[in-house]
Amino acid sequence: MDEKHKKITTYIYTYAHYENELSLCALEMRSLFGSESQTGILESHLKIDPSRSPFIKERIDVIYEGDSFQNLLKQVASLQIAGETFKVVYVKNGFPKISVDEGFENRRAIEKEIGLHISGIADIHHPKRLFGVMNVNGRWVFGDYVKGESVWFRHQQKPHSYSTALNTRVARAVVNIAIPDPIGIKAIDPCCGIGTVLVEALSMGIDIVGSDRNPLILGGTRENIKHFGLSGEVKLADIRDITNQYDVAIIDLPYNLCSVITPDEQLEMLRSARQFANKVVVVTVEPIDEILLNAGFIIIDRAVVKKGSFSREVIVCK
Template identity: 80%
Template sequence: MAYIYTYACYEDERSLCALEMRSFFWEESQTSILESPIKIDPSRSPFIKERIAVIYEDHSLENLLKQVANFQVTGDTFKVYYVKNDGHEKIAEEGFENRRAIEKKIGLLINGVADLHHPKRVFGVMNVNGRWVFGDYVKSESIWFRHQQKPHSYSTALNTRVARAVVNIAIPVTSGIKAIDPCCGIGTVLVEALSMGIDIVGSDRNPLVLGGTRENIAHFGFTGEVRLADIRHITNQYDVAIIDLPYNLCSVISPEEQHEILQSARRIAKKVVVVTVEPIDEALKKTGFCVMDRAFVKKGSFAREVIVCM
């Protein structure tokens, strides 16, 4: 089955968005639309707006309508929604009146019970890459946005939108993966990962922060292990480690400590995603890491780098 995703991101997030695309789909799109045989829940990503799982497609709308006329919906009420193409293609049908007219035309052809207000099933229709498509439609929920309202936060912590993308980059396929955030701080990454059902544990060597971390996790109804531990003393093995390197005035680390953190990460995890505010390529090389991919994300003059290492 083919899936069509629409995307939206700020200019300062474009590099991060592209890295998340490559992590999910092994490719990236230069437009706001990506097609793939890979199924991803749109709500996992802070950048995906919606998804259509294609049932019918044709180069002409008339022929698509003929296919839809044979479609039966049983047991569920439905609604049809016209998905705008905000990419390079602009067609006459994108006008509001025409979009509503096409929705109505398709809705009348489907064998089933329509419900415009509380449908159990939503279908999308879209003109994309020179053809018309029809299929099951899912709109993304901004779960990361709700996580901004947590009891405890740091001004220097990752924002929830970036943290969610970092988790997706580190763990695009969640099944069977054991992950760790060994410098978890206030738990921003942990909350995003736990909200996706990822098996992740957190630790930090700062005892003053962990009470707030546990409270943040519990605030959203999640449960997860958070313990007081220095990464250098962790002996368990994990598939993935996510490390937002300490950098603020309360967490100044020397080059030697940085090397020990990276060295420990390489020891305990097969794959490591590092978030850093300063160049660390030389340190990664000395530790024996191979850089697989990377992205930059900015907020004003402040920039972070996200580096995927093996």
């Protein structure tokens, strides 16, 4: 098939988030896919590893779709996977308006029916290939199934941590917002603290360096990175002294009692970032729109992350 007539694959993602993460999840969707969904299901022609996101549960790479289940079965019957064992997983829609019975018995019956139409050897315990079947937006879809891993969850168990640091789940989303496509991107976290953002970014294979002006924490930062089998450059440097150029900077503005900074210092820091980075994602616990504008930034998008009465803003700037 030539490039002109090559079929473009549709990818279907299912999402889950806590209520206080709705704004952050929507911003991550817009950053990764250029659009957002209100239904917990997002369709796109972009292929993203589900394990990148703390919110994506799974992905179906659509092979067949039909306006009825019987129509889908006919198409699945033409699939040849000789030499590979397989398993079929029913992916729940979760949207209230769905007309299909998604009870346990019906889901198992649908998985079995699909499996009987596939020319191959079923293996529910150790399959070489996973398939997903789903009823979405009024049609049935079938394709390769990829389940997301909670990589961020493993990163909670690091040797060193701060009570005021971003949690790993939020940090991972912030990295995706800042760097939706890592290819060819050079990034920096110039106020890296204990390295929460660095660990998430490095675990995704992103080219990122870290720096901080506090010499007392950098040993712990390096140990955290090494603990997860990762490697990355971490330097002692003030954000105002950075001269190398980067595509993206992620700045979690210091705010604890040991790092009180005045609005004038914030302005200095952000003016510096304006000089060394083309795009900046700022995490802040206080309003800084005016300071960002004074530093020469244009605010592109934003989200709010709440934890009880405490809230942070994630602001995307260029």
